[in-house]
Amino acid sequence: MNVLGSGRANGAISILHALGTGRGCSVGIQLETEVQIIDERSEVNDDRHGLLDSVESCWRGEGLPIPDKFGWKIESMVPIGQGLKSSSALSCAAFRALNSCAWTGLSNSEIADLAAKSQLMSNCAITGSMDDNWASLEPGWKLVDPTMGASDSIIIQGTMDDSLSVILCLRGQRSVEISQTRFSEQHQIFERSLASIMSGSTLDSLSSNGMAVSAATRDHEALGISNLCIASGAIASGISGSGPAIAIVCFEDDTESISAIIEDRGLLTIHTRFASNVSPIEEVS
Numbered sequence: 001m002n003v004l005g006s007g008r009a010n011g012a013i014s015i016l017h018a019l020g021t022g023r024g025c026s027v028g029i030q031l032e033t034e035v036q037i038i039d040e041r042s043e044v045n046d047d048r049h050g051l052l053d054s055v056e057s058c059w060r061g062e063g064l065p066i067p068d069k070f071g072w073k074i075e076s077m078v079p080i081g082q083g084l085k086s087s088s089a090l091s092c093a094a095f096r097a098l099n100s101c102a103w104t105g106l107s108n109s110e111i112a113d114l115a116a117k118s119q120l121m122s123n124c125a126i127t128g129s130m131d132d133n134w135a136s137l138e139p140g141w142k143l144v145d146p147t148m149g150a151s152d153s154i155i156i157q158g159t160m161d162d163s164l165s166v167i168l169c170l171r172g173q174r175s176v177e178i179s180q181t182r183f184s185e186q187h188q189i190f191e192r193s194l195a196s197i198m199s200g201s202t203l204d205s206l207s208s209n210g211m212a213v214s215a216a217t218r219d220h221e222a223l224g225i226s227n228l229c230i231a232s233g234a235i236a237s238g239i240s241g242s243g244p245a246i247a248i249v250c251f252e253d254d255t256e257s258i259s260a261i262i263e264d265r266g267l268l269t270i271h272t273r274f275a276s277n278v279s280p281i282e283e284v285s
Contacts, residue, residue: 210238
């Protein structure tokens with residue numbers, strides 16, 4: 001088996017859910033997905049939506065070069081179906097692998113556009129997840145208009161303190177249907193979250209967004225856990241994506257005590273940090 005190309009992208013957490021106001025914002029975390037293109041067919045597990053087939057279709061649809069015979073090899077640290085942007089990480093890493101293999105020199109904005117198209121094609125995203133795609137590709141956060149192409153989508157952007165700890169609380173697989181109507185009912189709280197981003201209070205936005213998503217998905221447990229974590233010293237806490245994972249941001253010294261509160265409820269935690277850099281390509285020998 002020979003590796004023809006390789007690409008990496010990060011998982012991410014939500015700051016503002018795009019269904020709430022028509023604007024979305026996410027930030028990358030240090031959980032990577034790596035995709036390799038190999039010179040033989042291979043079976044891929046955990047591609048529930050057939051996303052890699054859509055990636056290939058989008059690539060071919062652009063008339064870009066692709067090997068006659070190839071397979072995918074996936075290694076990912078990003079939990080699937082948790083709201084931690086595993087689909088964006090997979091699609092962005094896959095397009096980076098194709099970019100590496102074909103020497104096409106695509107920019108991050110071009111890859112973000114292709115990733116959005118592939119996710120819509122495979123029905124694993126409602127909006128195309130442009131905010132999540134940017135978070136998977138680059139460090140920091142971007143508030144975006146998901147109806148625009150990637151290069152024109154960015155409204156405002158900024159960085160995160162990568163010395164802060166990010167605790168991910170995992171609560172099993174998503175079991176609720178996402179309702180646009182219920183998200184619209186929480187418009188005022190989502191608008192508060194948007195205003196916090198615009199005023200520079202990004203972590204306040206994460207918590208407000210979490211309140212709104214909890215209400216829209218009727219996830220009272222998530223709201224209770226988030227409130228408990230904040231009362232116990234966390235800087236911010238809220239559901240990521242549409243759940244069920246909860247993202248908690250805290251100072252490093254508080255990581256163990258806050259994690260213990262979550263684990264005492266029989267829930268799993270992952271400790272990570274905000275992404276400080278995304279390595280797009282692994283050298284292929």
